[in-house]
Amino acid sequence: xxxxxxxxxxxxxxxxxxxxxxxxxxxxxxxxxxxxxxxxxxxxxxxxxxxxxxxxxxxxxxxxxxxxxxxxxxxxxxxxxxxxxxxxxxxxxxxxxxxxxxxxxxxxxxxxxxxxxxxxxxxxxxxxxxxxxxxxxxxxxxxxxxxxxxxxxxxxxxxxxxxxxxxxxxxxxxxxxxxxxxxxxxxxxxxxxxxxxxxxxxxxxxxxxxxxxxxxxxxxxxxxxxxxxxxxxxxxxxxxxxxxxxxxxxxxxxxxxxxxxxxxxxxxxxxxxxxxxxxxxxxxxxxxxxxxxxxxxxxxxxxxxxxxxxxxxxxxxxxxxxxxxxxxxxxxxxxxxxxxxxxxxxxxxxxxxxxxxxxxxxxxxxxxxxxxxxxxxxxxxxxxxxxxxxxxxxxxxxxxxxxxxxxxxxxxxxxxxxxxxxxxxxxxxx
Numbered sequence: 001x002x003x004x005x006x007x008x009x010x011x012x013x014x015x016x017x018x019x020x021x022x023x024x025x026x027x028x029x030x031x032x033x034x035x036x037x038x039x040x041x042x043x044x045x046x047x048x049x050x051x052x053x054x055x056x057x058x059x060x061x062x063x064x065x066x067x068x069x070x071x072x073x074x075x076x077x078x079x080x081x082x083x084x085x086x087x088x089x090x091x092x093x094x095x096x097x098x099x100x101x102x103x104x105x106x107x108x109x110x111x112x113x114x115x116x117x118x119x120x121x122x123x124x125x126x127x128x129x130x131x132x133x134x135x136x137x138x139x140x141x142x143x144x145x146x147x148x149x150x151x152x153x154x155x156x157x158x159x160x161x162x163x164x165x166x167x168x169x170x171x172x173x174x175x176x177x178x179x180x181x182x183x184x185x186x187x188x189x190x191x192x193x194x195x196x197x198x199x200x201x202x203x204x205x206x207x208x209x210x211x212x213x214x215x216x217x218x219x220x221x222x223x224x225x226x227x228x229x230x231x232x233x234x235x236x237x238x239x240x241x242x243x244x245x246x247x248x249x250x251x252x253x254x255x256x257x258x259x260x261x262x263x264x265x266x267x268x269x270x271x272x273x274x275x276x277x278x279x280x281x282x283x284x285x286x287x288x289x290x291x292x293x294x295x296x297x298x299x300x301x302x303x304x305x306x307x308x309x310x311x312x313x314x315x316x317x318x319x320x321x322x323x324x325x326x327x328x329x330x331x332x333x334x335x336x337x338x339x340x341x342x343x344x345x346x347x348x349x350x351x352x353x354x355x356x357x358x359x360x361x362x363x364x365x366x367x368x369x370x371x372x373x374x375x376x377x378x379x380x381x382x383x384x385x386x387x388x389x390x391x392x393x394x395x396x397x398x399x400x401x402x403x404x405x406x407x408x409x410x411x412x413x414x415x416x417x418x419x420x421x422x423x424x425x426x427x428x429x430x
Contacts, residue, residue, distance in 0.1 A: 030073040030411040030418075033127040033172040033233055034280060034368060040330040042372035045415045049373060049387055049398045051428045058416065058427045059100030063093065067124030068366070068407040069172075071418045071425060073097065074130040077149060078411070078418060080425070081137055083123035087114030090124060092137045092147060095425060097413045104152045109143035109159065117168030122407070127172040127233075129180075136180050136197065140169025144182070146200060156200035164188040170231030170278065176245065176260040179203055181234055185251050187225025192234070192249055192256075194263060204263030210254045210270055228252050230293065231278040236260060237288070239305050246304075248288050250277040255290045257306065269310040273298045273320075279328040280368070284336070284350040287316060289329070291338075297323045299338075301353070317353030322346055328368040330376060332390035337376045339365050345378060347392060357394040361386045368409040379406040383421060402426060 028044035029036060037043070048056055067082035078095040088111050094104035117123055128137045130149065138144040141163040146155045163169075163186035171183040179194040190208035195201065211228075232250035239246055247260040253275045257266040274292030282289045287301040300318035302310060322340040329338035329348075335356070336348040343365060346358040363380030370377045375387045375397065383405040387398040408420040415430035 028414070029075070029130070030071075030413065031131065032072060032129040032174065033070055034328065034370075034409060035412065038174070038233075038235060038280065039282065040328065040368055040370045040409075041332065042370060042412050045412055046430065047372050047412055047415055047417045048428050048430055049375065051385075051400050051402075051417075051426075053401075053403060056429045058429045060424050060426050061095060061100045061102065062424050063420070064105075065089075065091070065124075066122045066422075068122045069124050070127040070409045071095075071411040071420055072128050072130050072135075073411055073413050073418070074135070074149060077103070077130075078413065078425070079128050079130060079135045079137075079149075080408075080420065081124040081126075081128060081139070083139065085123075087111055087117060087123035087142070090139045090142060092128070092135070092145070094135075094149075094152070097418075097427065100425075100427060106147075106152070106154075108137065108145050108154065108157070109139065111142050114142065115165055115168070117165070121168035121170065123168065125168060125170045127409075129173050129175055131175050131197070134197070136173055136175070138169075138173055138182060140165050140171075141184065141186070142169075144173075144180075144195070144200070146180075146197070158195065158200050161193065162189060164225065166225035166229045172233040174234045174236055174247075176236055176247070179260065181247065181260060183230065183232065183234060183249065183251075185228070185230035187228050190228060190230075190251055192247070192258060192263065194260070206258060206263040206265060208251050208254070208256070209265055209268060210251070226294070227275045230276055232293075233280050235281040235283070237283050237304070243305075248281040248283075248290075250279070250281060250290055250293075252276055253292070255281070255292075255302075257288075267306045267308055267310055269302060269306075269314060271298065271300070278326045279324060282329055282331060282336070284331055284334075287350070289336075289350070291323055291329065294325045296320075297325060299323045299329070299348075299353075301350075319348060319353050319355070321355070322358060324365070326366045326368075330369050330371050332371040332376060333374070335390065335392060337369060337371075337388070337390065339369060339378050341365055343380070345376075345386075345388060347394070356392045359394045361388070361396070367406045370410060370412075372412070377410075379410060379419075381405045381407060
C-alpha cells in the first residue's frame with residue numbers, strides 16, 4: 001500500500017564550486033557513497049517520510065554475514081558487500097531493485113589470515129562504486145575487484161596493495177577520468193593511489209607527506225597505529241567553472257589536496273586536535289570543510305584554491321562542540337547539519353561557523369545523514385530514523401523504526417530509500 005502523498009520540496013544546494021558527477025550514468029543513480037555528487041543530497045525522486053516494519057516497505061531481504069558498506073544503485077541493480085565475521089570470506093552481492101531478488105552473491109576473496117578489525121567495524125565497510133557497466137568493490141588491502149554488471153564476470157582484481165588497517169578498512173573509492181582512486185591510511189603505510197579503472201594497473205601512488213609516528217607529548221616514538229590510520233573517503237571538486245580538479249583528502253591528523261590526474265600534492269594542513277579521520281570533506285561557497293576525527297576532533301574550513309603547506313592562519317572558522325567522529329556533515333538550504341556519535345544534532349552557519357541550534361535527538365550514530373524533502377534524515381544504530389526540518393529552527397517532524405539498526409548510510413532508488421540494517425536490506429514504498 002502506497003503512503004499518503006505530501007507536498008515535498010526538494011532541497012537544492014548551489015555551491016560556488018562544482019562537485020564531481022559520474023558522466024555516462026543516469027543522473028538519478030545512487031552510484032557511490034553518499035550519492036551521485038557524494039554529498040548526501042537527494043536531488044532526484046521524493047523518498048518517503050514514514051515507514052516501519054509493517055508500513056511502507058516494498059520488500060525486505062536478509063543479507064548474510066556482516067558488512068557496513070552502503071548499497072549503491074545502477075539502473076535496477078543494487079550492489080553491496082558483506083563478509084564473514086572473522087574476515088576470511090569477502091562477498092559482493094547484487095539485488096534486483098524491483099523484486100528484491102538476489103541476482104548475484106559471489107565469494108570474491110578468501111583470506112587465510114585476516115588482519116584484525118575492531119568489533120565495531122566490519123570486514124566489508126568500504127562502499128562500492130558503479131560506472132558504465134562496471135562495479136568496483138574494495139575491502140581495503142585484502143582485495144579490490146572490478147565486476148561486469150551485465151555478465152557478473154570479474155574483470156580484474158588487486159590483492160597486492162599493502163596496508164595494516166589496524167582497526168579494519170573504511171574508506172570508499174571514487175572515480176575520476178578513468179581512475180579508481182582510493183585511500184590506504186594504515187598503521188604502517190599511508191598513501192592515496194589511482195588504478196586504471198579498465199585494467200586495475202597502478203597509474204599513480206602518493207605517499208602522505210606527514211608522518212605522525214613521533215608525535216607524542218614527551219617526544220617519544222608513537223607506536224599506536226590509531227595516530228596514523230584514517231577511514232575517510234576522498235572528495236572531488238572543481239575549483240571554478242573551468243578550473244582544475246582537486247581531490248580533498250583527509251588522512252590522520254592532516255588534510256591534503258591532490259591533483260587527481262597525477263597524484264601531485266597541491267596543499268596540506270596539519271591538525272593535531274584529532275586523528276583517524278572518517279568524515280567526508282564538504283564544499284560550500286569557496287570553502288572546503290573537514291572533520292579531523294576521533295579524540296577532540298575539530299570541524300574547520302580552508303579556502304578553495306589553497307596551495308602549499310598551510311597553517312592555522314589558513315583556517316577560516318572552526319567548531320569543536322559535538323563534532324562527529326563517523327557521520328559526515330551534510331549541507332541543505334545553505335546550512336550545515338551534523339550529528340555526533342552520541343546523538344546530539346546541530347545546525348551550523350557554514351559562512352562563519354556560528355551555531356544556530358544544538359539538540360539531543362537520542363541514539364548512537366555511525367551512518368551519515370541524508371537530505372530529502374526539505375528534511376535531514378538521521379539514521380541511528382538503534383534503527384530509528386529522525387526527520388528534522390532543514391532549517392535554522394530545530395523541529396522534528398517524523399520518527400521511524402526498523403529492527404537491528406543502521407551502521408550503513410542508506411541509498412536512494414527512484415522514490416524509495418534502500419535501508420541497510422545490520423541484518424537486512426529494505427526498499428521503502430512511496
